[in-house]
Amino acid sequence: MKTTLMYRGSRATGLFLLLLATTTAFCQKVKLNDSEYFEIPGLNVLVFSSQYNGMFFDEKTAGIELIHHGVRTSTGGAVRLQHTPEQWDLVPKMTSRKVDKATNSIEVGLRYQEVDFDSRVVVSAKGNGFEINVYLDKPLPAKVVGKAGFNLEFVPSAYFEKSYLADGKPGTFPLYPASNTKTEPLSEKIQQFGIHNTFEERGKPEFIVPAPLTSGKTMVLAPDDAEHMVRIQSETELMLFDGRNLAQNGWFIVRSLLPAGKTGKVLTWYLEPNVIPNWKRAPVLEFSQVGYNPGQEKVAVIELDQADQALKTASLIQVMADGKQIEKLKGPVTNWGKFLRYNYAKFDFSSVKEPGIYFIQYGDQKTNIFPISADVYEKTWHPTLDVWFPVQMDHMTVNEAYRVWHGAPFKDDALQAPLNQQHFDGYSMGDKTDTKYKPLERIPGLGVGGWFDAGDFDIQTGSHNTTILNFVDAWEKLKLNRDETRIDQGRQYVDIHRPDGKPDLLQQIEHGTLNLVAQVKNIGHPVRGIIVPNLHQYHHLGDANTETDNLPYNPNLKPYESDGKSSGTLDDRWAFTTRSAFLDYNTAAALAAASRALNGFNDTLSTQALTYAKKLWDENDGKPNTDTSRFALFRRNTEMAAALQLYITTKDDRYAKKFTDAIWPALDRNVGQVLTAALQAYPFMNKAYQTKLKDYVVKFKASNDELTKQNPYGVPAGTRGGWGSNQQVISWAITNYHANRHFPDIISPEYVFRGLNYLFGCHPYHNLSFVSAVGTRSKKITYGSNRADFSYIAGGVVPGIMVLKPDFPENREDWPFLWGENEVIIDICSAYIMLAGAANELVKK
Incomplete structure (x- = not known):
């Protein structure tokens, strides 16, 4: 009884202090700063500092955003066309942005081209908070009446187990979505990106519409938590939704519909986030x-x-x-x-x-x-090779002790992608296939090898090439002969923590090479990638084995009908086969390198890899660069890489000449970008080459030292963009490793260690290791195939710190769905294995 009374008293005191904080919060008024966002200690209000992405649409990094007591808790403040927009729903394009310090306001113009709908949103400081007004110069188009509204989204992890009040009526934010929904005819749905649909209809042309958790004219979020409390008031009804009913990456959303038939100012919200007086972020x-x-x-x-x-x-x-x-x-x-x-x-x-x-x-x-300790780096790469890469292996059942990570997926690979297709995730097809196959015709032999590129389940050939090159480099330079995984290609079976007498690194090289060889053998050239045809498949979470029915498509059967050997369901992955000289050379480099590593391990595959590497080279060598794809600018470097790897493998001087003719102009253009290739060539070149290269290493060192003036970490930590900079840091540190091998008097090992220190916790925002299960405290929530479980796969390396414009570094540990911060991909992880192994070698020296 005594304990209960003490608890109640303590809680009452806490509520009193919270109310006191609320009434005195805005001792300072919110003002626009020189970085063009509203600011007081404890609160920043960003107004379209970042725009929506036209490639990945709603990345939860745009619109009106709140950074509340040092944490970004709200995003997506904009006029939207759904109660709970999904990633691939239409997003508005910002047509104008006006910052007016005199009136302490920011105005943005927004347009939905697809439905011919324009609006303006004005955010201005007012009282102890700020006001949001929506203006229309024309009445709502009929198509968006009852659909267009102003939304502001709040990250669920900041509000779990907290309360809300709607006109005084209490509720609790749900830990798991369980609110009401209904279905409406598909004809009522505003079209998503392109011709795609995130919802699998299964024969019923309908879609899901969530109902609000609550509604009212005054909404108070987290009145029980001073750091997260936000009050929203409007004369128009406010509705609180749970976006996770439609998508696991959805947020909590406060929304008001825009009225039909009106122009001018059509909606006003007043927002007052609570701010703790004299708040300062803890060191x-x-x-x-x-x-x-x-x-x-x-x-x-x-x-x-x-x-x-x-x-x-x-x-x-x-x-x-x-x-x-x-x-x-x-x-x-x-x-x-x-x-x-x-x-x-x-x-x-x-x-x-x-x-x-x-x-x-x-x-x-x-x-x-x-x-x-002298052995701190010795085991740092083990989880990545032992666990993460086996889990990413396509076309294999992957087992770990009592757990099956996934069954053997995509036995129905693959169909020729149709023409003139603007697909998702950057894939597209033009007006020809560049193959002998007709659109949607089966391409044989592709159901072998390869890795899931990232948190999704596609094969991206460029990433495969980078991964194989990284693995071969690690094998040749470091001889990482660890064996902790059984990989049985014949049985399509992988068993983690079960040695099979073969080096795991060679088996991974073999697995990636199998898919590359299959592409060139069966198609004639490498493909951009292999990916599912439907958006409702692409966002698949869980076992990759269930993303398709694993039965080859049979157009003579009805959808979801099967004869036991084939299926009428058009869910087989598509091969995007537009040919690119960039990708041909890139793949030739990977195959030429793989052929060396596999020599004596899988001689048949080794021979095939070299044969197809030469084929790709010969079919492109001497041809003018007519590539107009977004990869065109990279052709020069991939041609140079192919020449180097073919020369190292064959010792044919014609490849050496191609490489040496290209490397010096490339170094002059950007020494940091190609110095690794120049250093990899060092042991195979003459004394004149080696002597000439020294000046570029000196130049590179000068750029290294300049980094210590740019940021306190002394690494190339990016400051802009929608993707973290860990890949850049790892690549830079690997370049320093190669430079130290050949020019130890110029490049110190400290540059290599500095890159790893950054990955392992000496970086902005928090001090977690960016490599899951490596280090005392590491990332435990990442964007992988198990992200819906708020979990991780051991050894995965996340992209790292994403900088939201203009100046906010972020890497969330409570929300896995921000891919620019937390998605683990094969090329980063393969490079990390190389870097961690290299650091351990340097320590031994």
Whole structure:
């Protein structure tokens, strides 16, 4: 009884303090800053700082957005045409954006070309919050009456287990979607991207329409949580929806419909996010979760609120075998400066070399533990090769102990993609197939080998090529002969943690090469990729084996009808076969490299790989560059890469000449982009080549040192765009590894370690390792095939920090569905294996 009373008293006190915070929150008024967003401590309001993406549509990174107490909790503030828009629903194009500091407002023009509908949204500071007004110069088109409305989306993970009030009526945000829905005729649905449909009708032309959780004129979100509380008021009804009824990546949405037959100002919202007075973001102590080699540099980065100042000192504490904690170093904290929106400082503890378990103390904050040890990098690549890559293996059943990751999928591969097709995920076909096959004709022999490219289940040939090249480099340079996986191609069976007497890396090279050889053998050239035909398949979550029925398509059968050997369901993956010189050369490079690695392991496949590499080279060599695809600019580099790999494999001087003729102009254009290739060629070239290359390595070192002025991490951490920069960091660190091998007097191993430190936790926003299950604390929520379970696949490497314009770095650990931050892909992971293995080799030296 006493405990209960104390709890009630504590809760009452908390509610009183919350109300006090609410009434005094906006001591400062929201104002536009020089970066053109509204700002006060604890709240930023971005108004179309980022636009919707025309390729992937709604990426949850555009429109009106709230950064609330340091976390982006809201996005997608815009006029939309559905209660709960899915990713592939139509998005408005921003036609204008006017920032007016005099009136403290931002106005954006929005247009839906597909339905000839324009609107204007004006956001302005008002009172203790801000006002959103929607204007129409023309009445709503008839097609969008009852559909067009203003939406503002809130990320579910920030509001789980919290409450809401609608005109005082209480409710709780659901952990799992369970609100009411209804179906309407498909004729009532506004068309999604192209001719595609995210909903599988199964013979009933209808679609799902969710009902609101609640409605009212005043909506208060999370009144029980000072950091997330938002009050919204309008004279028009506000409705609260759960977008997860239609898609697992949906958000909670507050929405008001726009009225029919009216012009001018047609909707007004008043938003008042609660702001904790004098709020400051807590410092983030950034360091390697894997730990450090005794001899390497050891520098932690401290990320600070722009209103915060660094403490003068920090300490390194050693945890002893008896549990005692001893201060091994108390050292100065040095200011670095501002990067993006935060201030940064550094704590250097390089002088501590004694192996052991440590943590960093900064004021009252303590990090988790990490080791200092000579073997910290030894096992860092194991989960990626042991677990992540086996799970990605296409056309195989993959088992791990008591768990089956997926059955053997896509036995029905593949059909020739139809002509003049603008597909999703960047795929398209022109007015010819560039093959002997007719549209939707079966292409034999493709149901073998390959990896799922990413969190979805397509085969992207370019990514395969990069992956094979990375694997061959790791095999030849590092001899990573680990064996922890049974891979049985004959039985299409993979068993994780079960050695089979064969190096796993060679078996992965074999698996990728099987699919490339099948493409060239059966089609005549490599294809852009192989992907499902329907959008309702593409967003498939779960076992890849169920994305199709695994039965070859038979046009003589009705949809969903089967004779046991074939099916009338047009769900077989399509091969997008438009030929590209860029892809031909890229594939030739991968096949030529694979042929070396497979020599003596699978001699038949090795011979086939080299044969087809030469074929692709011969069919393109000497031809003018008529490629007009988006890959045209990359042709020069892939031709050069093919020449190098063919020369290393065959020792034919005609390939060497092609390479040397191309490499020097390429280095002059961009030394960082092609230096890895130049360094890979180093052992096979003459002394004059090796001597000439030194000047470019010196130039590269100068660019390395310039990075320490650009950001506190000293790596090429990108600051713009919809995809994290880990791939760029890994590639840069690998280049430094190759440079150190041949020019150790110029390039220090520290550049390599610096790249890994960034991956392992010394990066913005938080200090988790970007490699799941590697390091003391690592990513446990990623965008993989199991993302709907808010989980991860061990060894997966995420893209990392995505910078939302103009200055907000983000990598969420509570929401897996942001692919630019959390999607794990094969080329990043294969490069990571190479880098982690290289770092371990450097330590041994």
